[in-house]
Amino acid sequence: MSSVDAPVIVPAAIVPAVIILVAMEEEAAPFLAAATAVAPPVVVGKSRQQRVTLAGREVLLVQSGIGLVNAAGAATSAILAARLVDPAATPLVISAGSAGGVGVQVRVGEVVVGGDCLNSDADARPFGYALGQVPGMPARYAGAAAALDAAESPARMPDGSTVVVQRGLLVSNDKFVGPELAESLRVLFPGVLATDMESVGIAQTCFVYGVPFVAIRGISDLCGPVGDHLTHVDDAAERSAVVVLETLRRL
Numbered sequence: 001m002s003s004v005d006a007p008v009i010v011p012a013a014i015v016p017a018v019i020i021l022v023a024m025e026e027e028a029a030p031f032l033a034a035a036t037a038v039a040p041p042v043v044v045g046k047s048r049q050q051r052v053t054l055a056g057r058e059v060l061l062v063q064s065g066i067g068l069v070n071a072a073g074a075a076t077s078a079i080l081a082a083r084l085v086d087p088a089a090t091p092l093v094i095s096a097g098s099a100g101g102v103g104v105q106v107r108v109g110e111v112v113v114g115g116d117c118l119n120s121d122a123d124a125r126p127f128g129y130a131l132g133q134v135p136g137m138p139a140r141y142a143g144a145a146a147a148l149d150a151a152e153s154p155a156r157m158p159d160g161s162t163v164v165v166q167r168g169l170l171v172s173n174d175k176f177v178g179p180e181l182a183e184s185l186r187v188l189f190p191g192v193l194a195t196d197m198e199s200v201g202i203a204q205t206c207f208v209y210g211v212p213f214v215a216i217r218g219i220s221d222l223c224g225p226v227g228d229h230l231t232h233v234d235d236a237a238e239r240s241a242v243v244v245l246e247t248l249r250r251l
Contacts (some may be wrong), residue, residue: 006056015086016060018049018081019078020249023066023198026233027097030241031061047074050083060091067174068201069120069168071095075205088095090211092147092251095101095199096244099170099217100229100234102182102191108232110231111163112194113151114215117203120185120195121173131188132171140169141203144212147247151216155246163239170176170215172200182223187227194219216244 031054032038039051047070048063060082064074098130099112106112118132118140125131129189132138134143148167155163169192171185177195185192199215206213218236223229 007035014058015089016091016101017057018054018059019062019082019091020059020074020096020244021062021064021071021073021075021093021198021202022097022237023064024097024233027240028061028063029234030238031096031237031244033241034241034245035055040070040083044077045073045082046215047077049078055245056125059078063199064198067197068172072205073108074180074202075202078080079205079209079211089164090146091112091212092211093202093213094247095202095206095208095213095215095217096242097196097217097238098220098229098233098240099183099196100177100221101193101219101245101248102177102185102195103166103168104172104186104234106166106193106222107164108219108228109164109235110172110219111238111239112217112219113165113167113216113243114143114199115148115167115217116142117200118168118189119173119200119204120171122187137204138207141207141213144154146216146251147212150247150250151243153246153250157239157242163243165243168194170196170199170217172196172198176226177223180221195223206229214247216240
């Protein structure tokens with residue numbers, strides 16, 4: 001790889017208190033709309049990093065691209081950028097945006113806070129690991145306790161309606177989950193609430209670097225047709241952002 005192709009870590013003058021990672025432009029939009037200050041974006045590898053001020057806090061907003069590897073790479077570059085400024089930096093990392101509802105009690109328009117996250121594609125059981133556990137890693141990645149509690153505080157949409165928040169197991173993989181796979185996830189991982197394609201990649205990265213993590217995801221669909229997701233992704237992203245902002249206010 002030439003020096004031109006090598007990923008660049010861009011240092012910032014101020015270590016962000018929070019790193020928010022989203023996969024898509026639609027998921028970044030509500031945060032940019034709510035920001036009281038916005039710096040020009042910087043492209044780092046395949047991700048887009050932007051310094052913003054949200055709820056009075058310095059935040060690095062990162063659009064990673066879709067999938068576990070993109071998310072893990074973007075999380076790594078963001079954490080290392082913070083540590084170029086302060087080697088002891090431990091910013092709170094939040095996985096935000098949309099997710100598919102898996103739990104039978106979950107509804108479109110609600111928000112799922114990942115009390116635990118795991119990789120539903122990981123299966124090293126012949127070697128003594130739990131289903132969903134990557135060898136050498138924890139069986140599950142627990143969300144940061146203070147952030148979990150703050151995320152369950154009442155949050156309201158601009159029209160005054162309260163966002164329904166559920167806290168529980170969120171699983172990730174690199175598949176768009178349809179009805180058959182959703183049913184399989186319910187059987188294999190009892191109590192699972194939602195699924196996405198990024199959170200556990202971010203969670204594993206945060207575990208490796210010793211920084212706190214939480215996933216806060218709006219439910220865009222119930223693992224049905226792709227069109228359901230496309231119809232509701234903007235609303236799901238907005239609801240996720242509303243809960244994230246309320247979480248930042250309460251921390």
